[in-house]
Amino acid sequence: MARGIKDKVAILGMGCSKFGERWDSGAEELMLEAYKECLKDAGIDQNQLQAAWFSTAIDEVHVGKSGIPLSTTLRLPNIPVTHVENMCASGTEAFRGACYAVASGAADFALALGVEKLKDTGYGGLPGGRGGPLQALWNASGTAPGNFAQLATAYMTAHGVSGEDLKKAIGHVSWKSHQNGAKNPKAHLQKAVEMDTILNAPMIASPLGLFDCCGVSDGAAAAIVTTPEIAKALGKHDIVSVKALQLSVSNGSESGHNSWDGSYFHTTRIASKKAYEEAGIKNPRDEVSMFEVHDCFSVTELVTMEDLHISEPGKGWRDVLDGFYDADGKIPCQIDGGLKCFGHPIGASGLRMLYEMYLQIQGKAGPRQLKDPRIGMTHNLGGAPRENISSVAIVGRYE
Amino acid sequence: MVGIVAFGAYVPRLRLNRQAAYDANKWFAPGLRGLAKGERSMANWDEDSITMAVEASRDCLTSHKAEDVRNIYFASTTHPFKDRQNAGVIGTALNVEQNLSATDIGGSLKAGTSALIAGLNASKGGAPSLVAAADKRLARVASSGELNYGDGAAALLCGTENVIAKLVGHHSVSMDFVDHFRGDESDFDYGWEERWIRDEGYSKIVPPAIKAALAACKLKGSDITQFIMPSLMPAVPKQMAKICGIAEGAVRDLLGANLGDTGAAHALVMLVDALEGAKAGDKIMVVAFGQGVDTLVFEVTAEKDKLPKRKGVSGWMARRKEEKNYMKFLAFNDMLPIEKGMRAEFDKKTALSVLWRKRDMIYGLVGGKCRVCGTVQFPRSQVCVNPNCHAIDSQDPYAMAGLECSVMSFTADSLVYSPDPPGYYGMITFPEGGRFMADFTDSDKDQVKVGAKMRMTFRIRDNDQMRGGFKRYFWKAAPV
Numbered sequence: 001m002a003r004g005i006k007d008k009v010a011i012l013g014m015g016c017s018k019f020g021e022r023w024d025s026g027a028e029e030l031m032l033e034a035y036k037e038c039l040k041d042a043g044i045d046q047n048q049l050q051a052a053w054f055s056t057a058i059d060e061v062h063v064g065k066s067g068i069p070l071s072t073t074l075r076l077p078n079i080p081v082t083h084v085e086n087m088c089a090s091g092t093e094a095f096r097g098a099c100y101a102v103a104s105g106a107a108d109f110a111l112a113l114g115v116e117k118l119k120d121t122g123y124g125g126l127p128g129g130r131g132g133p134l135q136a137l138w139n140a141s142g143t144a145p146g147n148f149a150q151l152a153t154a155y156m157t158a159h160g161v162s163g164e165d166l167k168k169a170i171g172h173v174s175w176k177s178h179q180n181g182a183k184n185p186k187a188h189l190q191k192a193v194e195m196d197t198i199l200n201a202p203m204i205a206s207p208l209g210l211f212d213c214c215g216v217s218d219g220a221a222a223a224i225v226t227t228p229e230i231a232k233a234l235g236k237h238d239i240v241s242v243k244a245l246q247l248s249v250s251n252g253s254e255s256g257h258n259s260w261d262g263s264y265f266h267t268t269r270i271a272s273k274k275a276y277e278e279a280g281i282k283n284p285r286d287e288v289s290m291f292e293v294h295d296c297f298s299v300t301e302l303v304t305m306e307d308l309h310i311s312e313p314g315k316g317w318r319d320v321l322d323g324f325y326d327a328d329g330k331i332p333c334q335i336d337g338g339l340k341c342f343g344h345p346i347g348a349s350g351l352r353m354l355y356e357m358y359l360q361i362q363g364k365a366g367p368r369q370l371k372d373p374r375i376g377m378t379h380n381l382g383g384a385p386r387e388n389i390s391s392v393a394i395v396g397r398y399e
Numbered sequence: 400m401v402g403i404v405a406f407g408a409y410v411p412r413l414r415l416n417r418q419a420a421y422d423a424n425k426w427f428a429p430g431l432r433g434l435a436k437g438e439r440s441m442a443n444w445d446e447d448s449i450t451m452a453v454e455a456s457r458d459c460l461t462s463h464k465a466e467d468v469r470n471i472y473f474a475s476t477t478h479p480f481k482d483r484q485n486a487g488v489i490g491t492a493l494n495v496e497q498n499l500s501a502t503d504i505g506g507s508l509k510a511g512t513s514a515l516i517a518g519l520n521a522s523k524g525g526a527p528s529l530v531a532a533a534d535k536r537l538a539r540v541a542s543s544g545e546l547n548y549g550d551g552a553a554a555l556l557c558g559t560e561n562v563i564a565k566l567v568g569h570h571s572v573s574m575d576f577v578d579h580f581r582g583d584e585s586d587f588d589y590g591w592e593e594r595w596i597r598d599e600g601y602s603k604i605v606p607p608a609i610k611a612a613l614a615a616c617k618l619k620g621s622d623i624t625q626f627i628m629p630s631l632m633p634a635v636p637k638q639m640a641k642i643c644g645i646a647e648g649a650v651r652d653l654l655g656a657n658l659g660d661t662g663a664a665h666a667l668v669m670l671v672d673a674l675e676g677a678k679a680g681d682k683i684m685v686v687a688f689g690q691g692v693d694t695l696v697f698e699v700t701a702e703k704d705k706l707p708k709r710k711g712v713s714g715w716m717a718r719r720k721e722e723k724n725y726m727k728f729l730a731f732n733d734m735l736p737i738e739k740g741m742r743a744e745f746d747k748k749t750a751l752s753v754l755w756r757k758r759d760m761i762y763g764l765v766g767g768k769c770r771v772c773g774t775v776q777f778p779r780s781q782v783c784v785n786p787n788c789h790a791i792d793s794q795d796p797y798a799m800a801g802l803e804c805s806v807m808s809f810t811a812d813s814l815v816y817s818p819d820p821p822g823y824y825g826m827i828t829f830p831e832g833g834r835f836m837a838d839f840t841d842s843d844k845d846q847v848k849v850g851a852k853m854r855m856t857f858r859i860r861d862n863d864q865m866r867g868g869f870k871r872y873f874w875k876a877a878p879v
Contacts, residue, residue, distance in 0.1 A: 123741040125814055133750035137761050137860070138778075138873050140824040140836040146812035147836075150825060154808040157849045205812040205821075255835065256776050256784040258828055262808045386826065386836060 004278040008103040009242040010231040010398060012224045013042025016355040019219035019342045020188040027062040027117035028073045030220035034348075035074055035113060038222040042109075043234060046074070049224070050107035052081045053097035055090035055114035057346035057382075059083075061127050062117035070113060087382025088294060089247065089391035090114060091221065091350025096245045096391070098225050108226055114352075115220035116345030125216055126346075145205035145213050147384035148297040152207050154262030154385075155303055159314035167207060169317035170298035171198045174211045174340055176326050177295060181337025183367045188217040188343040212298040217343025221351035223358075228398050238362045241398035243279035243375070246271040247391045255386040265381060267390035268307035272379070276309070279394045281375070285310050288394075289373035290360060291325075291333040292353035294381040295340050304379060305333065308392075327368070335360065335368050346382075350391065353378035357395050401523045402565035402697065405556040405706060407459025408671045409451045409533070410549075410658060410715035412841045414438035417546050419723040424541035434546040439659035441722055442550040444731040444818040445840055445858040447870065448475040448533035449485055451552035453492045453857040456531050457801075459554035461709040465493040468556070469526035474504045474514035476581065476663050477535050479870050488872065489531060491762040492857050494798055508629070508689035510663040515555060515685075516693060519566050522557040530555045534662030537586045537732055544588060547631050549659020553667035553712075563706055564674060564683065564697040570612035573691035576600050593632060601635050605692055606642045609684070612694035613643070618682065620644025623696070625673045627651045628686040629665040639686070658716065666693075672712040677703060720843070731818065742816035747863040749871055759796065764855060764874045766833050767794030775799070775832030797833075799855070800874060804829045806851045811844065827853055827876050838875045846878040854879050 015037030017030045025033070039046060054070035056063060063069035067081030084093045091114035098110035121127050126144055156166050175195050181187040193211060201210035231239050248271035254260040272284075281287045293308070295301035306316040310331065311324075319325065325333035334340065336356035339349060357376030359365040375396040382389040421435030442451065452473055460468075473486035480488075486501035500521075504514040511532035518528035533552030538544030578600055579590035590596075605628075613620060620643040628636040633653055640650050651669055653660070661668050666687040673683055681699040686692060722728065729735040759765040760778050767779025772788035775797055783790045809825025816822075823839035825847070839847060840858055853876035863869040 121741075125742075128742060128745060128815075133753045134757060136747075137749065137754060137757065137871060138835075140838045141815055141817070141822060141860075142810075142824050142836065143812055143815045145814055146810045146822070146824065149810035149812070150808035153810070153849055154826075157808075203811075204814055205810045208810075251786075252780075252784050253786045255826075256780075256833070257774065257786060258832055258834055259786065262826055384836075 005099060005103055005245050006243050006279055007228060007241045007398060009099040009225050010228040011240045011358055011395065012044070012109070012226045012231055012236065013038050014223045014355045014358045015041060016186055016221040016352055017219050018186050019217045019345065019352070021119050022218040023119065025218065027069070027115050030117060030218060031070065031073050031113060031115045034220040034222040038224055042224040044109060044224065047077050048109050049076065049079055049111050050109055051079055051098070051101045052076060052111040052113065053084055053094035054081055055084045055094035055347040056116055057085050057087055057090045058116065058118070058127050061121055086389050088296065088344070088346050089350060089380040089382040089389040090347045091352070092378065092380050092391040092393055095223055095351060095354060095393065096247065098223065099242050099245060102225050102227055108230055109224060111222065111224050112351060113220065113222040114347040114350065116347045117218045118216050118345060119218050143205065145208050145297060148300055149205040149208045150262060151303055151385045152299040155299065158261050158263035161317055163207060166317060167199060169320045170212055170302055171195055172320050173295065173298040173301050174198050177334045177338040177340035180327055180335050180368060181341025184337045184341065187337040187341040188215050189341045208297055208299065214296050214339035215343035217345055219342065219345040219348045219352065221348045221355050223351055223354060239398040240358050240361045240395050242393070243396050244275035244392070244394040246275040246278065247389065249389050250383070250387045252387070262385065264303055264313065265307045265385060265388065265390060267388055268304055268379065268381065271390045271392045272308045275392045275394055284308065288331060288375050288377050290335055290357070290370060290376050291331060291379070292336065292338065292356055292376070293333060293379040295334055295338040296344060296381065300381060301333065304381065308379060332370055335370060350378065350380045354393060354395065361395065361397055400562055400565050401519050401557065401559050402562035403555050403674070404527070404558040404561055404563060405459050405462050406671045406674050406711065407455050407457070407461065407554045407709055408668055408712040408715055409454035409458060409552040410440050410712065411442045411446055411451070411551070412718055412720050413441040413443060413722045414657065414719055415441040415728050416721055416723045420546060420725045420728065423725040428541040431541065431543060431546060434543060437656040438721065439546065440549040440551055441728055442535050442731070443840060445875070446535065446550070447479050447859060448477045448535050448552070449479050449488050450857050450859060450872065451535065451550065452531040452533040452554065453489050455533065455552035455554035456489060456493060456529055458709050458711065459529065459556050460493070462707045463556055465495050467527050468495050468529045469498055469500065470518060470521045470528035471499065471501045472504055472514035472518050472528065472530045474510035474532040474663050475534050476505055476508065476510060478503055478505055488762065491758055492872070494759065494763040494765060505663070508663050509687035509691065509693045511665070511667045512685060512687035512693035512695060515667060515695060516569050516571070518555070518557040522559060525559045527556055527558040530557060532664035532667045534664050536588070536662050537734070539587050540729070540734065547655070547660055549661050551658060551661035551668055552664050553671045555667060561702045562700055563703040564699050567618070567682070567696040567698050568612065568616035569693070569695040570608065570615050571691065571693045572604070572608050574604065575690055576604060577690070597632060597635060601630070601639065601688065605639045605686065605688060608692035608694055609639065609643045609686060612696060616696045618696065621646060622682050623649050623684045624681045625649055625651055625677065625683040627666060627669045627673060627683065629653060629660060629669060630688065631660055668712060674703070675711045675713055679703060740816060746865065747861040747871065748866065749863060749869055761873055763798065764800040765796045766799050768797040769793045770795060775829060777833045777835050799829060799833060802829050802831060803879065804853050804855065804876060806847060806849055806853060807834065808849065809839070809847055823847055839877065840875040841877040852879040853877060
């Protein structure tokens with residue numbers, strides 16, 4: 001394997017806007033809100049930035065294409081700005097680009113900023129109607145909940161899990177995240193929810209009910225990265241460094257070849273395995289302190305915890321019900337409230353997850369603070385179970 | 400000897416309960432009470448005359464190869480396109496293009512029989528001709544047509560080999576007797592008084608036409624064992640038969656009780672219905688009335704019993720779901736300004752250049768089969784999808800429309816826009832290999848399960864109303 005990214009890049013500063021239905025703000029205001037906090041935290045001058053990566057996924061409903069919206073909004077010093085889009089993995093992609101720039105030596109300071117302004121469409125849920133002219137002629141007319149609901153049906157079939165058990169387990173996934181999100185002032189939904197409410201909510205796409213779906217919200221998050229050496233030279237301590245950045249993209253075998261049974265994320269299994277290797281993690285169930293994973297839907301989180309090699313295949317639902325991923329469990333998952341409570345402004349989500357890991361490792365997470373976390377792992381899943389992009393990032397204390 | 404070599408039909412699954420329709424409208428039209436019994440076939444929202452004709456053609460070609468067809472005639476008064484070869488869409492859906500002549504025939508309720516005459520004549524030299532007829536007529540709210548019409552299709556393959564019903568003769572008269580019409584500025588029929596139609600139309604025009612046909616065939620009325628004559632006035636066919644010396648027992652049922660009158664298709668639907676139970680030696684007369692009269696006489700041969708089984712009218716009639724929701728009937732026919740929500744607003748523009756390049760994939764459901772590893776896949780691509788193969792430029796076209804498939808995963812989606820919510824879709828897999836995420840149709844909660852067997856059916860996917868109604872067709876999975 002290549003030498004990898006481990007400990008070559010440090011997070012110098014991060015910022016995150018308040019997430020929610022930000023009727024008061026456009027994408028530009030959200031970007032600036034995250035950026036101001038990030039720049040202040042980094043403690044550098046804007047003119048020291050040498051490159052930027054800018055992530056959005058559905059920019060046709062807000063800022064539009066190219067790197068110009070970021071450069072113009074922040075009045076960046078005419079540095080290279082790369083606009084990235086990789087569906088729900090876009091935020092992590094922006095971070096990956098900035099990290100690689102620093103690791104290569106091309107830049108000492110690089111910015112990654114992700115934003116999505118979804119609440120100017122006039123209706124709930126994600127904007128639909130994407131895809132090219134050929135897809136429009138044959139792709140099933142599905143929505144995100146409909147696609148992920150099928151993960152649930154296939155998972156139940158593959159592992160012989162009853163509908164009742166699965167519903168309870170995915171209900172617990174959402175219950176736990178709402179418990180966590182209630183402690184986070186930046187979350188969109190800051191309310192704990194009773195299990196009965198979750199289980200009896202209206203059906204969106206069977207078997208996923210309302211509380212099995214993450215919210216749709218507006219938000220932005222940003223990171224400035226540099227090398228650990230520069231960070232130290234700037235007087236930083238408790239440095240958080242990047243341990244692994246991996247991405248795996250479907251090549252059509254799940255959607256077109258009968259070898260996949262629909263019950264798991266092929267790409268996540270690959271990306272996480274490579275990430276553990278890159279980070280030097282031998283036994284993730286013992287070594288990872290916390291997760292922020294892509295809980296676009298409750299069942300996505302449940303299955304993801306198996307594909308990240310934490311729960312055994314077909315056993316994740318039992319770990320969930322045992323409280324393994326609760327705030328007081330062995331490995332807390334979505335300690336900030338997750339997509340469930342933050343909603344999913346697509347281009348921002350990956351960076352929002354890293355923001356929580358960054359706060360937790362530095363001991364700055366306030367009422368949500370976990371005891372002595374050392375390694376945090378984030379995960380995004382863009383697309384649908386049958387065809388997707390899986391991104392994982394591992395960050396931890398630089399020692 | 401030219402004649403019919405195979406037959407097929409199609410009837411939509413839904414049957415509108417006429418009492419329910421009457422109950423909704425009796426405040427306005429209490430006089431329709433006499434029609435408020437039984438049911439009529441009702442196309443699903445994603446069906447039109449093309450999709451129904453494709454299904455009937457597939458049923459007909461159960462026993463024959465589509466690629467042998469040299470002519471397609473498509474009769475309807477509701478062709479989805481005024482200028483675009485409707486019959487050609489059927490051809491592409493059947494994966495027939497080369498050496499094919501495609502013709503649309505319309506403009507009259509006898510379009511079906513006119514197409515059959517054209518098909519038989521075209522096949523005299525041996526070239527097989529497929530004659531498809533389908534209609535999905537709209538009728539005004541609280542009209543008798545709304546209760547009397549039905550949606551459906553029939554298809555007949557004409558040829559000279561293994562003829563199951565040989566053409567004895569045919570005869571036509573054409574005269575501009577306007578019992579009803581539908582101008583190009585209206586979706587609905589406008590009709591004259593029934594008593595006038597009966598006395599001045601049927602009674603004076605049909606008997607001479609039948610007698611001329613009998614004379615041309617050197618037959619007497621009493622020779623006819625099955626007499627087929629669609630009419631919205633059930634007594635009329637019996638009267639015509641009587642005048643011409645045809646036994647009352649030969650007069651075929653109009654299928655009005657549970658199907659309705661399928662317009663230009665109805666004579667052929669009734670013919671298929673008759674052929675299903677016919678035996679060698681039967682003499683079948685088909686009469687269609689519409690600004691003149693077409694009369695055809697067939698004699699059933701011993702080959703009929705050798706024809707492999709197909710669904711036919713009876714098979715499709717047996718697949719039935721009662722619909723008592725009259726509002727749904729209106730909505731499916733776009734006669735109710737229903738609030739569809741913003742998710743229905745997405746642009747449905749079709750890139751015609753893409754459609755042309757991919758027409759075998761989109762209309763023919765043709766995938767690929769890898770010559771190196773044998774993997775069947777959809778869509779056909781340049782690099783094999785098998786993770787252990789990935790051979791390049793290795794795939795031959797592989798038709799998948801006729802293959803049974805099964806549900807691997809599915810959902811009922813209440814968020815997606817569907818004219819018939821919730822939207823059912825899921826991953827379907829083909830036993831030979833190949834899979835894709837497909838929309839489901841004609842599906843109910845209790846039918847769709849993981850592992851359920853499905854059959855592919857040609858349906859409307861979208862209607863681009865912004866551009867005058869360009870229908871996008873593709874294949875959907877329906878429970879077997």
